[in-house]
Amino acid sequence: MTAIVEYGVGNLFSLQCSLAALGLAATVTGDVAVLESAERVILPGVGAFGDAMEKLRQTGLAQPLRRLAGQGKPLLGICLGMQLLFDESREFGTHAGLGLVAGKVLPLEDALRAGGYNYKVPHMGWNCLEKVHGRSPLLKYTGDDDYFYYVHSFYATGCEEALVAQSEYGVMVPGVVQNKNVFGTQFHPEKSGDVGLAMLKAFAEVT
Amino acid sequence: MITKRIIPCLDIRDGRVVKGVNFEGIRDVEDPVVLAEFYNRQGADELVFYDITASAERRGLFTDVLKRVAAQVFIPLTVGGAINHIEDFDRVLKCGADKVSVNSGAVKNPRLIEEGAKRYGSQCVVLSMDIKRVEGKFHIFVNGGRKDTGIDALEWAVQGKELGAGELVVNSMDTDGVKEGFDLPLLSAIAQRVDIPIIASGGAGNMQHFVELFAQPGIDAGLAASIFHYRQVAIADLKAYLAQQGIPMRQVYTGGEA
Numbered sequence: 261m262t263a264i265v266e267y268g269v270g271n272l273f274s275l276q277c278s279l280a281a282l283g284l285a286a287t288v289t290g291d292v293a294v295l296e297s298a299e300r301v302i303l304p305g306v307g308a309f310g311d312a313m314e315k316l317r318q319t320g321l322a323q324p325l326r327r328l329a330g331q332g333k334p335l336l337g338i339c340l341g342m343q344l345l346f347d348e349s350r351e352f353g354t355h356a357g358l359g360l361v362a363g364k365v366l367p368l369e370d371a372l373r374a375g376g377y378n379y380k381v382p383h384m385g386w387n388c389l390e391k392v393h394g395r396s397p398l399l400k401y402t403g404d405d406d407y408f409y410y411v412h413s414f415y416a417t418g419c420e421e422a423l424v425a426q427s428e429y430g431v432m433v434p435g436v437v438q439n440k441n442v443f444g445t446q447f448h449p450e451k452s453g454d455v456g457l458a459m460l461k462a463f464a465e466v467t
Numbered sequence: 468m469i470t471k472r473i474i475p476c477l478d479i480r481d482g483r484v485v486k487g488v489n490f491e492g493i494r495d496v497e498d499p500v501v502l503a504e505f506y507n508r509q510g511a512d513e514l515v516f517y518d519i520t521a522s523a524e525r526r527g528l529f530t531d532v533l534k535r536v537a538a539q540v541f542i543p544l545t546v547g548g549a550i551n552h553i554e555d556f557d558r559v560l561k562c563g564a565d566k567v568s569v570n571s572g573a574v575k576n577p578r579l580i581e582e583g584a585k586r587y588g589s590q591c592v593v594l595s596m597d598i599k600r601v602e603g604k605f606h607i608f609v610n611g612g613r614k615d616t617g618i619d620a621l622e623w624a625v626q627g628k629e630l631g632a633g634e635l636v637v638n639s640m641d642t643d644g645v646k647e648g649f650d651l652p653l654l655s656a657i658a659q660r661v662d663i664p665i666i667a668s669g670g671a672g673n674m675q676h677f678v679e680l681f682a683q684p685g686i687d688a689g690l691a692a693s694i695f696h697y698r699q700v701a702i703a704d705l706k707a708y709l710a711q712q713g714i715p716m717r718q719v720y721t722g723g724e725a
Binding site: 271273274277278280281306307308379380381382383384385386387388407409410411427428429450451452453454456457 | 469470507537538543561562563565588591633663664
């Protein structure tokens with residue numbers, strides 16, 4: 261069974277539907293005992309980093325998530341859920357993250373401006389995913405020209421060791437990261453059509 | 468590289484897809500779930516559903532359609548029509564919408580944009596504008612294009628962005644249903660004023676119109692209804708054609724049924 265972490269952030273309907281379409285049993289839960297019994301955990305999220313971290317702490321889920329990840333349970337963070345895996349974010353102040361993947365989350369706008377790129381923020385739409393390190397089990401079904409749906413204004417930096425795949429938006433945007441059993445996707449696999457569903461299937465097959 | 472987006476729009480009344488020409492002469496087309504699935508297989512980048520159900524009592528038919536689509540089609544879904552209160556955001560987001568498009572409701576109460584952005588994030592709030600030239604100026608029309616508000620469209624676009632809208636749908640009533648191309652002067656004027664994604668709507672009649680559209684700087688997506696519904700242009704063919712013209716496009720394998 262896959263547990264989807266419920267902590268008052270974001271819309272979980274599509275994620276539930278996508279797992280159901282794959283024939284995977286899933287439970288939306290904020291209950292630590294259920295997370296413990298799950299085979300794998302998905303951490304979703306939209307909104308602001310600081311608010312989301314605060315909610316994870318208030319609901320008492322931040323520590324258990326760290327512990328479960330440390331015990332080797334497969335964990336997948338999606339969009340803001342991926343950003344929460346990092347050490348810290350500079351979204352409206354400096355906020356500590358879960359510290360499960362080395363790196364920092366910074367404003368995309370600053371990087372685009374510094375690079376002289378005239379791109380819009382948020383980075384919204386379908387972008388081609390380039391593999392950096394193709395051996396990740398998350399990319400088991402991912403081709404070389406697959407497009408994924410992104411919506412975000414902040415992006416991960418300093419995560420070279422964990423970088424699995426990236427997309428070009430002026431700067432290179434980390435799309436998939438992995439630190440052992442901890443995975444993150446900046447895009448929304450549950451909104452990326454068949455290739456997105458295939459990536460969720462690959463995650464469900466991680467042991 | 469990020470792609471330009473092709474977005475079919477489905478007007479839904481009482482659970483069925485309809486399409487008006489210049490907002491009149493509405494005619495029944497097809498089952499929304501079947502059509503959504505078809506467009507998804509063709510490579511549509513997003514789907515927009517406008518609820519034009521007249522009565523509140525039948526609104527449930529629309530949310531049922533939305534739930535059925537969301538259970539089968541895994542691309543972004545935008546919902547508009549009858550969004551007047553923050554509770555309406557909640558109503559459609561719970562049924563599988565990813566973005567909510569506000570139009571007349573935001574003109575009446577601009578704080579709706581702000582409240583939506585604050586609660587759900589800017590990426591969730593799309594400001595849709597029905598625009599028509601009146602004495603040489605671009606005016607915002609409401610109530611399905613029936614009422615001239617006198618509001619300047621360029622100023623409203625800027626205000627919408629400042630209130631927190633994450634995207635704009637620019638629908639030209641002057642070119643809508645005419646099929647002679649998108650309203651490039653209007654789109655260009657808006658793209659010069661705002662830096663959020665712009666979805667162009669109204670006027671697509673053939674594939675070349677999309678080439679002309681994406682030659683304009685600052686246009687991120689093209690939206691159309693009837694040319695797709697009546698199969699005058701197949702989305703898979705359109706995307707292959709645009710890709711040949713050097714426009715970044717996401718293409719999906721359609722198994723030869725395009």
